[in-house]
Amino acid sequence: MSSENILEVSHLKQYFPVKNGFRTVPLKAVDDISFTIKPGETLGLVGESGCGKTTVGRTLLRLYQPTSGCIVFDGDVLYDSEKKIDVKMQPYRKQMQMVFQDPYSSLNPRMTVEDIIGEPLDVHKLYTSKGERHDKIMELMETVGLNAEHATRYAHEFSGGQRQRIGIARALAVDPKFIVCDEPVSALDVSIQAQVVNMFEDLQKQRGLSYLFIAHDLLVVQHISDRIAVMYLGHMMEIADADELMDNPIHPYTQSLLSAVPIPDPKTARKSQRIILEGDVPSPLKMPSGCPFRTRCRYATEQCACEMPPFTDRGNGHMVACWNK
Amino acid sequence: MKDNFKKAPFSAQIDLSKFSMQDFEKATDEEKRQQDVMGESTTFFKDGMRRLRRNPLAMLAIGILIALIIVIIFAPLVIPYGYADIMKGSANLHPFEYSASELKQIAKGESVFPHIFGTDSLGRDYFIRVIYGARVSLVVGIFASILVLMIGMLYGSISGYLGGRVDLVMMRIVDIIYSLPDMLLIILLAVVLNETLGSIIKGTIFAKLGTNMIALFIVFGLLYWVGMARLIRGQILTIKQNEYVLAAKCIGTSTSRTILKHILPNCLSVIIITTALQIPSAIFTESYLSFVGLGVSAPMPSLGSLANEARSGMMTYPERLLFPAFAICLIVLALNLLGDGLRDAFDPKLSR
Missing domain, CATH: 1.10.3720.10 (MetI-like)
Structure with missing residues (x-):
């Protein structure tokens, strides 16, 4: 493992115990996922609802205890199930942060904006005097485009976009290197989405941040990401450079996802063909054997039912998990 | 700009050609500031x-x-x-009643605080x-x-x-x-x-x-x-x-x-x-x-x-x-x- 990546995840598994009648069965939310993120890079993570995108982000930050796998951050092993490494996360909380999906429930309604943004500073004791704390908070608020006079207000007095800015300021307070953006724009209006996405890009340029950008809006992900990863039922299906994936999707699931992206031009839209998947997503408690996508795949063969396809490089770092050549 | 603009017949858009600059006035600084004011912060x-x-x-x-x-x-x-x-002789009084000894005191001119709810069986x-x-x-x-x-x-x-x-x-x-x-x-x-x-x-x-x-x-x-x-x-x-x-x-x-x-x-x-x-x-x-x-x-x-x-x-x-x-x-x-x-x-x- 080289240390040129800020984050390396290999064979990460996250199972949750679920009571099914009298038995407790594992719900395989994330199953054997590997990827890397370079400094200053944005990896977009897409997939339909319930495929484990959010779980990946939260397990990375060790908000959940991983079932097995290996997480290496900036050369330091944070978790390794084989070597039994399980470090205390407190010092790393300063370097890895998260922006949450729902700007309404991710801010404590009983705290003022100043206290919300100031909490990471309090926890990590990043100031020497009250004045320094105040100055730092004002600077953060200015960075994310909030007025200084908003500091004494409560979160419920703001609009969705402003609330998301507060959440971003909170994540930036500890000056992290890496931020997990868990669908940060999906709860916002389209016009506000553009502002927030642009702000993410500006912050990346200014501070050299790396992002794991989780979303289900493919166009937003294409806009912000350097590379895109596609997930289905807890498995990684395809990873490629953003433009490569959009122009030349290999996995049948990625192809159907891309065909579902609305095209803002009726003439082109009429010509394009929608690949419509049949059936529903299988329950993660009753995973199909072999490839998880085979029950809905047009090209499924007997081999797909027997064995999980390996995650192989098809050239230029375009990784795909599919038997289909 | 004004001349080559043609309004569609059923458009609800305001026809700007009917207005001139004199019909508009600039917002004062006071009015601009009012846009920024939020309601009073309530906890x-x-x-x-x-x-x-x-x-x-x-x-x-x-x-x-x-x-x-x-x-x-x-x-x-x-x-x-x-x-x-316990006040001797003052047992079992009804509200605002006085006992015989208290009545004597009142007759002497002393003031006696009334028993607002009376007294109990022990006085x-x-x-x-x-x-x-x-x-x-x-x-x-x-x-x-x-x-x-x-x-x-x-x-x-x-x-x-x-x-x-x-x-x-x-x-x-x-x-x-x-x-x-x-x-x-x-x-x-x-x-x-x-x-x-x-x-x-x-x-x-x-x-x-x-x-x-x-x-x-x-x-x-x-x-x-x-x-x-x-x-x-x-x-x-x-x-x-x-x-x-x-x-x-x-x-x-x-x-x-x-x-x-x-x-x-x-x-x-x-x-x-x-x-x-x-x-x-x-x-x-x-x-x-x-x-x-x-x-x-x-x-x-x-x-x-x-x-x-x-x-x-x-x-x-x-x-x-x-x-x-x-x-x-x-x-x-x-x-x-x-x-x-x-x-x-x-x-x-x-x-x-």
Whole structure:
């Protein structure tokens, strides 16, 4: 493992115990996922609802205890199930942060904006005097485009976009290197989405941040990401450079996802063909054997039912998990 | 620009060609500033108090309680009789009656403070006894509720926050305590404590209250917190689901800080409401126990023991039963109305 990546995840598994009648069965939310993120890079993570995108982000930050796998951050092993490494996360909380999906429930309604943004500073004791704390908070608020006079207000007095800015300021307070953006724009209006996405890009340029950008809006992900990863039922299906994936999707699931992206031009839209998947997503408690996508795949063969396809490089770092050549 | 612009016939767009620059005026700085002004910032507490002030029943209850507290504090300073002072020849007086000796004093020109509620069979001023009884009832109610709140909050928040196996064990303990008969325990404790503690506490403030009261507090501390613990655990389980708790974990906030800063403030409304509603129930328990003879020890009166003493002469002196009974009703009703008002004000989801 080289240390040129800020984050390396290999064979990460996250199972949750679920009571099914009298038995407790594992719900395989994330199953054997590997990827890397370079400094200053944005990896977009897409997939339909319930495929484990959010779980990946939260397990990375060790908000959940991983079932097995290996997480290496900036050369330091944070978790390794084989070597039994399980470090205390407190010092790393300063370097890895998260922006949450729902700007309404991710801010404590009983705290003022100043206290919300100031909490990471309090926890990590990043100031020497009250004045320094105040100055730092004002600077953060200015960075994310909030007025200084908003500091004494409560979160419920703001609009969705402003609330998301507060959440971003909170994540930036500890000056992290890496931020997990868990669908940060999906709860916002389209016009506000553009502002927030642009702000993410500006912050990346200014501070050299790396992002794991989780979303289900493919166009937003294409806009912000350097590379895109596609997930289905807890498995990684395809990873490629953003433009490569959009122009030349290999996995049948990625192809159907891309065909579902609305095209803002009726003439082109009429010509394009929608690949419509049949059936529903299988329950993660009753995973199909072999490839998880085979029950809905047009090209499924007997081999797909027997064995999980390996995650192989098809050239230029375009990784795909599919038997289909 | 204006000339080559042609308006579609059915367009609802304003035709700018009909206006000239003179029809518009620039916004002044004052007007621009008004766009930026937000409404006055309201805290959760201010908002709740505003709603509470609009509720006439709750305000009436607060008025009654304040009046009661003032009377309870100041009446013993004004009235020259003590709750244990026995006046010879003044037994069994009706309200505002004077005994023969007191009438003589009045005839001499001395002023005698009237017996507002009359006197009891031993010649003690009944008004001051009811006042002291209400004092005991209120103090017991408030302190018992605070005791219940403290234990219940600590236990419930630990159980709810940690969850999993800890929660399972802690809640089974609560279930076991729930199934214990409270009255039986109070009676048993009172008997046991009377023998063991009786001699130790002699001469201290506790002696005035009596071992029965200590038993009552112990039972409140041992048994009555379970309801509060369950309620707070339930609240915490729902609040824990909010993303801001996860965000706190992501920042690296410690468990105790998360509970104190993020979770408890958000179930504060439920805590306030339940405590306010717990006080009348504690008062009722105390009155009931005093009525059956397990409350404060004589001569210290309590509303329940006053009612019990009044039973014997109920036909001739019905007012002796009515006054303490009415006092209990007034206190409990006012506290219940206040509790309801607080619930409406601080937990609007429950009321509508």
